[in-house]
Amino acid sequence: MNPSIEVKDGISNMIFDLVAKKLIGFKPTKSRELRKNFQEFFHGMVSFPIYFPGTSFYRCMQGRRNVQKTLTDLLKERLSAPGEKYNDLIDQIIEELQSENPVIDVNFAIDVLSALLFASFATLSSTLAVGFKFLTDNPKVVKELKEEHTTILNKRGSLNSGFTWEEYKSLMFTSQVVNEITRISNVAPGIFRRTLADVKVNGYTIPAGWLVMISPMAVHLNPTLFEDPLEFNPWRWTDKTKQSELLRNYMPFGGGIRLCLGAEFSKLFIAIFIHVLVTEYRWKEIKGGDVLRISEMVDSNKTGGSPAGTSKQTLSAEEMDDQLEQFTSLMQQKFLSGEDFGHMDYSRIDNDEMLDDHWSKEANYDAGEKYFEED
Numbered sequence: 001m002n003p004s005i006e007v008k009d010g011i012s013n014m015i016f017d018l019v020a021k022k023l024i025g026f027k028p029t030k031s032r033e034l035r036k037n038f039q040e041f042f043h044g045m046v047s048f049p050i051y052f053p054g055t056s057f058y059r060c061m062q063g064r065r066n067v068q069k070t071l072t073d074l075l076k077e078r079l080s081a082p083g084e085k086y087n088d089l090i091d092q093i094i095e096e097l098q099s100e101n102p103v104i105d106v107n108f109a110i111d112v113l114s115a116l117l118f119a120s121f122a123t124l125s126s127t128l129a130v131g132f133k134f135l136t137d138n139p140k141v142v143k144e145l146k147e148e149h150t151t152i153l154n155k156r157g158s159l160n161s162g163f164t165w166e167e168y169k170s171l172m173f174t175s176q177v178v179n180e181i182t183r184i185s186n187v188a189p190g191i192f193r194r195t196l197a198d199v200k201v202n203g204y205t206i207p208a209g210w211l212v213m214i215s216p217m218a219v220h221l222n223p224t225l226f227e228d229p230l231e232f233n234p235w236r237w238t239d240k241t242k243q244s245e246l247l248r249n250y251m252p253f254g255g256g257i258r259l260c261l262g263a264e265f266s267k268l269f270i271a272i273f274i275h276v277l278v279t280e281y282r283w284k285e286i287k288g289g290d291v292l293r294i295s296e297m298v299d300s301n302k303t304g305g306s307p308a309g310t311s312k313q314t315l316s317a318e319e320m321d322d323q324l325e326q327f328t329s330l331m332q333q334k335f336l337s338g339e340d341f342g343h344m345d346y347s348r349i350d351n352d353e354m355l356d357d358h359w360s361k362e363a364n365y366d367a368g369e370k371y372f373e374e375d
C-alpha cells in the first residue's frame with residue numbers, strides 16, 4: 001500500500017517544526033506542545049470576547065499565556081548560559097540583550113518571538129494546504145509546473161546542487177501559481193488601519209480616528225476585479241499588462257508601510273515547496289476535502305456596497321451607538337443559543353471535567369481583571 005498523509009496536519013507540522021527550530025532552537029518533539037497552544041490561540045482570535053472557561057476566547061487567552069510562559073522560561077534559561085549557541089534567532093537576541101546599549105528588552109524579545117512564530121506558522125501552513133488542494137484539483141497546472149521545474153533540473157550542472165536564486169527568478173509560471181494561490185487562499189481575514197483624517201470612499205465618509213478593517217478576501221473574490229474569481233487560474237497572470245492591473249488589487253500580504261515582513265520569504269517558500277513537490281513526488285487524493293468560504297464575501301452585490309450618493313453618507317453618533325448595540329445584542333443571542341458552534345466544540349467542553357474544577361476556582365474572581373493584571 002502507498003503511504004498516505006493528512007495534508008493540512010502534515011504541512012502544519014513541517015512549518016512549525018522548521019520555524020520553531022530556526023527561531024527558538026526547539027526540536028520537533030519539543031515544539032508540538034507549543035504548537036497546540038498556538039492553535040488554541042489562533043482558533044479563538046476571531047471570537048466573541050467572553051472570558052469564561054470553555055469558550056474559544058478563554059482557550060485563546062490560555063493558549064497565549066502558555067506560549068508567553070514557555071518563551072519566558074526559555075529566554076531565562078538561555079540568558080543564564082549565553083556561551084551555548086543554537087544557531088537560531090535567540091542567539092542574536094541574547095547577543096543584543098547583553099550588548100552595551102541594547103535596543104530591545106526581554107519583554108520586547110518575547111513579543112517578537114511569539115509574533116514571528118505565529119505569523120509564519122498560521123499563514124504559511126494554511127496557504128500551502130489550500131495551494132495543495134488547488135494543485136490536486138488542477139492537473140493541467142501541475143503538468144505545466146512539472147515542465148518548468150524539469151527544465152531547470154535539466155540545466156543544472158550537478159544533480160546535487162541546490163535550488164538557486166537565478167533558478168527562482170526564472171520560474172515565470174510558478175510565480176503566477178504563487179500569486180494565484182495567495183489570491184485565492186486569503187488566510188488573513190483583515191488588515192487594520194486607523195484613519196488619521198476624514199477619508200471619502202465610494203461616497204461614504206470614514207471619520208478621522210476610526211478603526212478600519214480592510215478585507216483582502218472581498219477584493220480578491222470580487223468578479224469586477226478578478227474575472228471568475230473562484231476559479232483557480234494561474235494563467236490570468238500571464239499577460240504583463242493585465243498582470244500589473246491585477247497587482248493593483250492584490251493584497252494577501254497587506255500593503256504600504258506595514259506590508260507583511262515575510263511576504264518575499266513566503267513567496268520563495270511556496271515556490272520551493274512546489275519545486276520539491278512536482279520534481280520528487282506523485283500524489284493522488286484519497287479522502288478529499290472541501291474549500292470552505294464565507295458566502296457573503298463572494299457575493300459581488302454585497303462586496304460592492306451602495307453606489308456613491310444613493311444612501312446616507314455618514315452615520316451620526318446616535319446611529320452608530322444604536323448599530324453597535326444591535327450588533328452586541330445579536331452576538332450575545334448567538335452565543336447564548338449556541339449558534340457560535342463554528343468556533344466552539346460544546347461536546348468537548350461538556351465532557352471536560354477539569355473545566356468544572358478550574359471554573360470553581362475562578363468563580364469569585366473578575367476574570368478580565370485577572371488576565372490584564374497578569375499581562
Ligand code: HEM
Pocket residue numbers: 115116119120121123124127182187188190191192251252253254255256257258259260261262263265266
Ligand atoms: C502566506 C504567508 C503570509 C501571509 C498571507 C501574510 C499576511 C500578512 C498580512 C495581511 C499582514 C498585515 C499587513 C498590513 O497590515 O498591511 C502581515 C503582517 C506581518 N507578517 Fe505576514 N503573512 C505571511 C507570512 C509571514 C511570515 C512567514 C512572517 C515571518 C517571517 C510574517 C511576518 C509578519 C509580520 C512581522 C507582520 C507585521 C508587519 C508590520 O506590522 O509592520 N508573515 N502578514
